[in-house]
Amino acid sequence: MLKDIIDNNENYQPGLSIDCVIFGFHDNQLKVLLIKVERANKWSLPGGFIPVDQDIDTAAITVLNSRTGVEGIFLRQFATFGKVNRNHQHFDKKTLEYLQIEEEKGKWLMRRFVTIGYYALVDFSKILPNPTGRMEIVEWIDHKEVPELILDHREILDKALDTLRIELNLMPIGYNLLPEKFTIPELQKLYETILDKKLDRRNFLRKITNIGILTKLDEKKSNVAHKAPNLYSFDKEKYDEVLKNGLNQGW
Amino acid sequence: MLKDIIDNNENYQPGLSIDCVIFGFHDNQLKVLLIKVERANKWSLPGGFIPVDQDIDTAAITVLNSRTGVEGIFLRQFATFGKVNRNHQHFDKKTLEYLQIEEEKGKWLMRRFVTIGYYALVDFSKILPNPTGRMEIVEWIDHKEVPELILDHREILDKALDTLRIELNLMPIGYNLLPEKFTIPELQKLYETILDKKLDRRNFLRKITNIGILTKLDEKKSNVAHKAPNLYSFDKEKYDEVLKNGLNQGW
Numbered sequence: 001m002l003k004d005i006i007d008n009n010e011n012y013q014p015g016l017s018i019d020c021v022i023f024g025f026h027d028n029q030l031k032v033l034l035i036k037v038e039r040a041n042k043w044s045l046p047g048g049f050i051p052v053d054q055d056i057d058t059a060a061i062t063v064l065n066s067r068t069g070v071e072g073i074f075l076r077q078f079a080t081f082g083k084v085n086r087n088h089q090h091f092d093k094k095t096l097e098y099l100q101i102e103e104e105k106g107k108w109l110m111r112r113f114v115t116i117g118y119y120a121l122v123d124f125s126k127i128l129p130n131p132t133g134r135m136e137i138v139e140w141i142d143h144k145e146v147p148e149l150i151l152d153h154r155e156i157l158d159k160a161l162d163t164l165r166i167e168l169n170l171m172p173i174g175y176n177l178l179p180e181k182f183t184i185p186e187l188q189k190l191y192e193t194i195l196d197k198k199l200d201r202r203n204f205l206r207k208i209t210n211i212g213i214l215t216k217l218d219e220k221k222s223n224v225a226h227k228a229p230n231l232y233s234f235d236k237e238k239y240d241e242v243l244k245n246g247l248n249q250g251w
Numbered sequence: 252m253l254k255d256i257i258d259n260n261e262n263y264q265p266g267l268s269i270d271c272v273i274f275g276f277h278d279n280q281l282k283v284l285l286i287k288v289e290r291a292n293k294w295s296l297p298g299g300f301i302p303v304d305q306d307i308d309t310a311a312i313t314v315l316n317s318r319t320g321v322e323g324i325f326l327r328q329f330a331t332f333g334k335v336n337r338n339h340q341h342f343d344k345k346t347l348e349y350l351q352i353e354e355e356k357g358k359w360l361m362r363r364f365v366t367i368g369y370y371a372l373v374d375f376s377k378i379l380p381n382p383t384g385r386m387e388i389v390e391w392i393d394h395k396e397v398p399e400l401i402l403d404h405r406e407i408l409d410k411a412l413d414t415l416r417i418e419l420n421l422m423p424i425g426y427n428l429l430p431e432k433f434t435i436p437e438l439q440k441l442y443e444t445i446l447d448k449k450l451d452r453r454n455f456l457r458k459i460t461n462i463g464i465l466t467k468l469d470e471k472k473s474n475v476a477h478k479a480p481n482l483y484s485f486d487k488e489k490y491d492e493v494l495k496n497g498l499n500q501g502w
Contacts, residue, residue, distance in 0.1 A: 013333075014265045016365060052363060056333035080331045080367050082264075082307030114267060114307060116331050116365075168502060170417060191502055199502055207502065251419060251442055251450055251458065 005049055006101050009108040012049045017115045018060050019047040019153065020075075021160035022068065024124025024140050025177045030193050031124055031140040032157060033067065034149075038135050039098065044150045045157065046138075047115065060118040067138070069128045074176075075120045078163040081152055082114035090150065119160040123177050165195055172213050172242050175234050183221055183229040184208070211247060213239045256300055257352050260359040263300045268366045269311050270298040270404065271326075272411035273319065275375025275391050276428045281444050282375055282391040283408065284318065285400075289386050290349065295401045296408065297389075298366065311369040318389070319378045325427075326371045329414040332403055333365035341401065370411040374428050416446055423464050423493050426485050434472055434480040435459070462498060464490045 005012060022033040034043040048063040050056055057077070064075055088109045096106045124140050141147070146157065174182075174190055188204045208214065215235045220228035256263060273284040285294040299314040301307055308328070315326055339360045347357040375391050392398070397408065424445075425438055439455045459465065466486045471479035 013363065013365065016267060050333070050365075053335060055335050056331065056365060077330060079328060080307065082301070082367075084304060084306050112264065112303060114264065114301075114367075116333075166421060166497065169420065195502060204502070246417065251446060251455065 003099055003101050006105050006108055009105070011052055013052060014108070015111050015113055017047055017049055017113050018056070018063055019045045019081075019115050019117055019156055020060065020063050020067070021045055021117065021119040021157055022064065023119065023121045023143070023160075023164065024127070025121060025190065025193065026123055026125040028189050028193050030143050032143050032146060033124075034139055034141050034146070036137040036139075039095065040150070042148050042150045043141075043146075043153075045153045056116055060116070064118070064120055068122060070122070070126070073120050073122055075118050076163075076167075077116060077118050079156075079159050080114060080116045081156055082112070083152065084112060086114065086152060087112050115156070117156050117160060119164060121164065121173070121177065168194060170246050172211060172234075172239055172247070175236070175239055181217060181219065181231040181233055183231060185229060187232070211242060213242055254350055254352050257356050257359055260356070262303055264303060265359070266362050266364055268298055268300055268364050269307070269314055270296045270332075270366045270368050270407055271311065271314050271318070272296055272368065272370040272408055273315065274370065274372045274394070274411075274415065275378070276372060276441065276444065277374055277376040279440050279444050281394050283394050283397065284375075285390055285392050285397070287388040287390075290346065291401070293399050293401045294392075294397075294404075296404045307367055311367070315369070315371055319373060321373070321378055324371050324373055326369050327414075327418075328367060328369050330407075330410050331365060331367045332407055333363070334403065335363060337365065337403060338363050366407070368407050368411060370415060372415065372424070372428065419445060421497050423462060423485075423490055423498070426487070426490055432468060432470065432482040432484055434482060436480060438483070462493060464493055 020033075024031045024033060033046060035046050036043045046063060046067045048059065048066075050059040054062070057075075060075060060077070061071075064073060065071055091106065091109055093103065096103060143157075143161065146154070148154075149157065168191065173194075174187055177190060178186060184205055185201075187208065188199060188201070191204070192199055213235055214232045217231045217233060219231045221231055222228070275282045275284060284297060286297050287294045297314060297318045299310065299317075301310040305313070308326075311326060311328070312322075315324060316322055342357065342360055344354065347354060394408075394412065397405070399405075400408070419442065425433075425441055428441060429437060435456055436452075438459065439450060439452070442455070443450055464486055465483045468482045468484060470482045472482055473479070
């Protein structure tokens with residue numbers, strides 16, 4: 001609760017916060033997890049403050065877990081945002097009163113807050129949007145239909161999506177997002193949805209095969225009229241190796 | 252001066268700093284700018300604090316300019332570091348006394364400091380290492396011979412070099428680092444020095460030509476016995492375009 005944090009603000013890093021861009025993929029849709037608190041008219045990214053006794057990465061994991069209810073999700077720091085006017089001046093006297101926060105204590109919130117951005121990519125069908133049960137609206141919203149956001153949250157979201165698209169060139173993707181057995185066209189759709197563009201079928205097949213993380217199974221997709229496509233699975237050992245060392249398609 | 256900052260610490264963002272990894276390239280050597288303050292036995296990266304009335308990116312530019320004396324250098328934020336034990340506890344009572352900092356004021360420095368990392372790549376032959384004339388040793392040190400650094404500066408440096416190597420796949424490099432007219436072997440040497448590995452001559456030529464940022468000049472390198480190599484220059488307009496939009500060698 002915000003009141004608890006502000007009343008005990010000496011336990012938190014001053015002027016520093018975390019914002020998480022949680023992308024959700026399912027059935028060829030890319031959505032983003034957004035929050036609207038009571039009384040607010042704009043949406044925001046899920047975020048939090050940094051306890052003095054937690055590493056920043058740990059604090060980010062805490063935010064993600066408290067919002068999604070799942071652990072072990074791939075979470076990556078991507079940028080830190082700190083314009084001079086990045087403050088919570090929209091918390092006016094009335095809002096503080098409503099939240100039962102003393103004006104003197106509330107000053108802690110009014111200074112410039114630099115925020116560290118993290119992004120995650122999850123299968124949104126497997127996740128409860130609001131396991132904490134706070135008095136907030138929490139929704140998965142299509143990334144192309146994002147409403148007005150508070151502060152610089154739109155900039156943070158855009159930067160996260162840019163980073164995700166760039167990192168598709170540096171790391172593999174798909175584990176935890178696709179069924180255990182999948183077809184190449186399904187994997188291609190995942191890339192196309194994130195990149196928001198059509199990809200050439202042959203080029204995609206060649207590139208994805210060259211990475212060496214796929215195992216071709218001795219099975220075809222059922223329930224398909226004719227020319228049933230082959231099924232594949234990820235070679236998890238090689239997948240993790242490439243995730244760690246990066247795609248070697250550089251110089 | 253540290254004393255001035257600490258005496259007026261209300262003008263600075265608490266618990267937050269900037270550290271710059273300034274890589275210097277010249278004549279096929281990759282060095283890094285390091286600093287040793289009087290009385291210290293370890294080296295450190297050049298860094299600074301963030302005035303409350305400056306954007307974090309502006310504060311980073313200020314640090315870079317004050318250390319190199321040049322403006323308009325390519326500077327990029329790459330990561331933020333904030334382990335729980337990231338503090339300046341090595342500033343003991345004696346050091347504070349020596350710096351004429353009151354113990355009470357000095358407490359500002361003792362909490363966990365989260366630091367935002369920026370990196371730059373400059374031609375070190377064109378830069379004064381210490382235009383501020385502070386009482387510090389400032390040196391360009393070969394990146395393979397870096398001595399012991401304070402705090403987590405080694406981790407910050409390693410992460411910056413990793414990022415630079417990855418970003419070679421995303422952006423062009425060489426402007427301001429090579430003479431106006433250069434040969435392909437000279438450009439290849441730049442890449443090889445940063446990547447710390449040999450590259451195949453034909454592959455490099457093909458890839459670098461495909462980017463479309465080079466202008467082949469109607470001149471050959473002089474003072475070369477036979478088979479004088481062609482000279483090239485950067486097409487600055489296309490170079491800036493690719494720098495802005497990224498290398499399009501993705502999916």
